[in-house]
Amino acid sequence: MSLDDLDDDVKAVYSGLNDEHAVGLDRETKNELAMLTAVFDADVDELVRRGIHALFRSTVDTGDLDFHLRQGYDVTYDEYLAGMTYDEMTGADQYPQRDDERRYQM
Template identity: 80%
Template sequence: MSLDDLNADVKDAYSALGDELLVDLDRETRNELAMLSAAFDTDDESELVRRAVHALYRSTVDTGDLDFHLRQGYDVTYDEYLSGMTYEEMTGADQYPQRDDERRYQM
Protein backbone atom coordinates (compact mmCIF):
# COMPACT_ATOMS: atom_id res chain seq x y z
CA MET A 1 0.00 0.00 0.00
CA SER A 2 1.10 3.57 -0.50
CA LEU A 3 0.44 7.19 0.29
CA ASP A 4 -2.09 7.32 -2.55
CA ASP A 5 -3.90 4.30 -1.08
CA LEU A 6 -4.03 6.00 2.33
CA ASN A 7 -5.41 9.22 0.81
CA ALA A 8 -8.09 7.25 -1.03
CA ASP A 9 -9.03 5.26 2.11
CA VAL A 10 -9.26 8.44 4.23
CA LYS A 11 -11.52 10.09 1.63
CA ASP A 12 -13.70 6.98 1.41
CA ALA A 13 -14.01 6.70 5.20
CA TYR A 14 -14.77 10.42 5.50
CA SER A 15 -17.60 10.26 2.98
CA ALA A 16 -18.96 7.06 4.55
CA LEU A 17 -19.18 8.62 8.01
CA GLY A 18 -21.67 11.34 7.19
CA ASP A 19 -22.64 13.93 9.79
CA GLU A 20 -24.04 11.63 12.47
CA LEU A 21 -22.83 8.40 13.95
CA LEU A 22 -24.91 5.99 16.02
CA VAL A 23 -22.81 4.25 18.66
CA ASP A 24 -23.86 1.40 20.91
CA LEU A 25 -22.67 1.98 24.47
CA ASP A 26 -21.68 -0.79 26.79
CA ARG A 27 -22.19 -0.45 30.53
CA GLU A 28 -18.67 0.84 31.24
CA THR A 29 -18.77 3.43 28.47
CA ARG A 30 -22.22 4.61 29.53
CA ASN A 31 -20.98 5.02 33.12
CA GLU A 32 -17.87 6.94 32.02
CA LEU A 33 -19.90 9.19 29.72
CA ALA A 34 -22.35 9.89 32.55
CA MET A 35 -19.46 10.82 34.86
CA LEU A 36 -18.00 13.18 32.26
CA SER A 37 -21.43 14.73 31.63
CA ALA A 38 -21.83 15.41 35.33
CA ALA A 39 -18.26 16.68 35.74
CA PHE A 40 -18.48 19.05 32.75
CA ASP A 41 -22.06 19.98 33.59
CA THR A 42 -23.38 19.35 30.10
CA ASP A 43 -26.44 17.74 28.61
CA ASP A 44 -24.77 17.50 25.19
CA GLU A 45 -23.07 14.11 25.22
CA SER A 46 -22.19 14.48 21.55
CA GLU A 47 -19.76 17.26 22.49
CA LEU A 48 -18.05 14.92 24.93
CA VAL A 49 -17.79 12.24 22.24
CA ARG A 50 -16.23 14.79 19.85
CA ARG A 51 -13.73 15.73 22.56
CA ALA A 52 -12.98 12.05 23.15
CA VAL A 53 -12.23 11.49 19.48
CA HIS A 54 -9.90 14.52 19.49
CA ALA A 55 -8.17 13.27 22.65
CA LEU A 56 -7.71 9.76 21.24
CA TYR A 57 -6.41 11.16 17.96
CA ARG A 58 -3.92 13.48 19.70
CA SER A 59 -2.77 10.69 22.02
CA THR A 60 -2.31 8.30 19.10
CA VAL A 61 -0.24 10.87 17.20
CA ASP A 62 1.83 11.86 20.26
CA THR A 63 2.71 8.31 21.27
CA GLY A 64 3.62 7.20 17.75
CA ASP A 65 0.83 4.62 17.57
CA LEU A 66 -0.61 6.27 14.47
CA ASP A 67 2.76 6.12 12.70
CA PHE A 68 3.12 2.48 13.72
CA HIS A 69 -0.23 1.51 12.22
CA LEU A 70 0.23 3.66 9.13
CA ARG A 71 3.67 2.17 8.52
CA GLN A 72 2.25 -1.36 8.88
CA GLY A 73 -0.74 -0.80 6.62
CA TYR A 74 0.46 1.80 4.12
CA ASP A 75 4.26 2.04 4.55
CA VAL A 76 4.01 5.78 5.28
CA THR A 77 4.07 7.97 8.39
CA TYR A 78 1.68 10.67 9.52
CA ASP A 79 4.23 13.35 8.56
CA GLU A 80 4.42 11.88 5.06
CA TYR A 81 0.62 11.94 4.86
CA LEU A 82 0.50 15.59 5.96
CA SER A 83 3.18 16.65 3.48
CA GLY A 84 1.67 14.61 0.65
CA MET A 85 4.96 12.92 -0.20
CA THR A 86 7.15 10.16 1.16
CA TYR A 87 10.57 10.77 2.70
CA GLU A 88 12.16 9.30 -0.41
CA GLU A 89 10.32 11.85 -2.54
CA MET A 90 11.26 14.68 -0.14
CA THR A 91 14.97 13.84 -0.17
CA GLY A 92 15.17 12.87 -3.82
CA ALA A 93 16.38 9.36 -2.94
CA ASP A 94 13.86 7.84 -5.35
CA GLN A 95 15.31 9.79 -8.30
CA TYR A 96 18.63 7.98 -8.55
CA PRO A 97 19.17 4.44 -9.80
CA GLN A 98 20.29 1.82 -7.30
CA ARG A 99 24.04 1.31 -7.16
CA ASP A 100 25.44 -2.00 -8.18
CA ASP A 101 27.97 -2.57 -5.37
CA GLU A 102 29.39 -5.74 -6.95
CA ARG A 103 30.53 -3.88 -10.06
CA ARG A 104 31.38 -0.66 -8.26
CA TYR A 105 35.14 -1.22 -7.99
CA GLN A 106 35.70 -3.22 -11.16
CA MET A 107 38.00 -1.71 -13.75
Protein backbone atom coordinates in the same frame (compact mmCIF):
# COMPACT_ATOMS: atom_id res chain seq x y z
CA MET B 1 0.55 0.12 0.14
CA SER B 2 1.55 3.70 -0.37
CA LEU B 3 0.75 7.32 0.39
CA ASP B 4 -1.73 7.37 -2.48
CA ASP B 5 -3.47 4.26 -1.08
CA LEU B 6 -3.74 5.92 2.34
CA ASP B 7 -5.12 9.10 0.82
CA ASP B 8 -7.70 7.11 -1.17
CA ASP B 9 -8.72 5.10 1.92
CA VAL B 10 -9.09 8.22 4.08
CA LYS B 11 -11.22 9.92 1.42
CA ALA B 12 -13.38 6.80 1.00
CA VAL B 13 -14.02 6.47 4.74
CA TYR B 14 -14.63 10.21 5.10
CA SER B 15 -17.22 10.24 2.33
CA GLY B 16 -18.93 7.22 3.90
CA LEU B 17 -19.29 8.86 7.31
CA ASN B 18 -22.50 10.63 8.16
CA ASP B 19 -22.62 13.75 10.31
CA GLU B 20 -24.33 11.60 12.93
CA HIS B 21 -23.18 8.14 13.91
CA ALA B 22 -24.94 5.83 16.36
CA VAL B 23 -22.64 4.04 18.77
CA GLY B 24 -23.56 1.13 20.99
CA LEU B 25 -22.46 1.58 24.61
CA ASP B 26 -21.49 -1.11 27.09
CA ARG B 27 -22.06 -0.62 30.84
CA GLU B 28 -18.59 0.72 31.55
CA THR B 29 -18.66 3.23 28.68
CA LYS B 30 -22.17 4.33 29.57
CA ASN B 31 -21.12 4.90 33.20
CA GLU B 32 -18.02 6.86 32.18
CA LEU B 33 -20.03 8.98 29.73
CA ALA B 34 -22.61 9.72 32.41
CA MET B 35 -19.86 10.78 34.82
CA LEU B 36 -18.20 13.06 32.25
CA THR B 37 -21.55 14.57 31.25
CA ALA B 38 -22.38 15.35 34.88
CA VAL B 39 -18.93 16.73 35.73
CA PHE B 40 -18.43 18.87 32.62
CA ASP B 41 -22.11 19.73 32.20
CA ALA B 42 -21.59 19.03 28.51
CA ASP B 43 -23.67 17.62 25.71
CA VAL B 44 -23.08 13.90 25.04
CA ASP B 45 -22.29 14.60 21.38
CA GLU B 46 -19.67 17.16 22.41
CA LEU B 47 -18.04 14.67 24.77
CA VAL B 48 -17.88 12.05 22.01
CA ARG B 49 -16.23 14.60 19.70
CA ARG B 50 -13.75 15.51 22.44
CA GLY B 51 -13.05 11.82 23.05
CA ILE B 52 -12.22 11.25 19.38
CA HIS B 53 -9.92 14.29 19.38
CA ALA B 54 -8.22 13.10 22.58
CA LEU B 55 -7.68 9.58 21.19
CA PHE B 56 -6.32 10.95 17.92
CA ARG B 57 -3.97 13.36 19.70
CA SER B 58 -2.79 10.59 22.02
CA THR B 59 -2.00 8.23 19.13
CA VAL B 60 -0.09 10.98 17.32
CA ASP B 61 1.85 12.02 20.45
CA THR B 62 2.86 8.47 21.41
CA GLY B 63 3.87 7.49 17.87
CA ASP B 64 1.18 4.82 17.75
CA LEU B 65 -0.39 6.34 14.64
CA ASP B 66 2.95 6.39 12.80
CA PHE B 67 3.58 2.79 13.84
CA HIS B 68 0.31 1.61 12.33
CA LEU B 69 0.66 3.83 9.25
CA ARG B 70 4.16 2.47 8.62
CA GLN B 71 2.89 -1.12 8.94
CA GLY B 72 -0.14 -0.65 6.72
CA TYR B 73 0.92 2.03 4.24
CA ASP B 74 4.70 2.46 4.65
CA VAL B 75 4.29 6.19 5.42
CA THR B 76 4.19 8.41 8.50
CA TYR B 77 1.59 10.98 9.52
CA ASP B 78 4.02 13.78 8.63
CA GLU B 79 4.42 12.31 5.15
CA TYR B 80 0.63 12.13 4.82
CA LEU B 81 0.28 15.78 5.85
CA ALA B 82 3.04 16.83 3.43
CA GLY B 83 1.56 14.78 0.61
CA MET B 84 4.90 13.16 -0.18
CA THR B 85 7.29 10.64 1.33
CA TYR B 86 10.65 11.57 2.86
CA ASP B 87 12.40 10.06 -0.16
CA GLU B 88 10.37 12.32 -2.44
CA MET B 89 11.15 15.35 -0.21
CA THR B 90 14.90 14.72 -0.22
CA GLY B 91 15.16 13.56 -3.81
CA ALA B 92 16.50 10.15 -2.79
CA ASP B 93 14.00 8.42 -5.06
CA GLN B 94 15.39 10.18 -8.15
CA TYR B 95 18.58 8.17 -8.36
CA PRO B 96 18.78 4.59 -9.61
CA GLN B 97 19.50 1.84 -7.09
CA ARG B 98 23.15 0.89 -6.75
CA ASP B 99 24.07 -2.56 -7.88
CA ASP B 100 26.59 -3.52 -5.18
CA GLU B 101 27.18 -7.00 -6.58
CA ARG B 102 28.51 -5.69 -9.88
CA ARG B 103 30.07 -2.53 -8.45
CA TYR B 104 33.67 -3.81 -8.21
CA GLN B 105 33.66 -6.23 -11.13
CA MET B 106 35.91 -5.45 -14.06
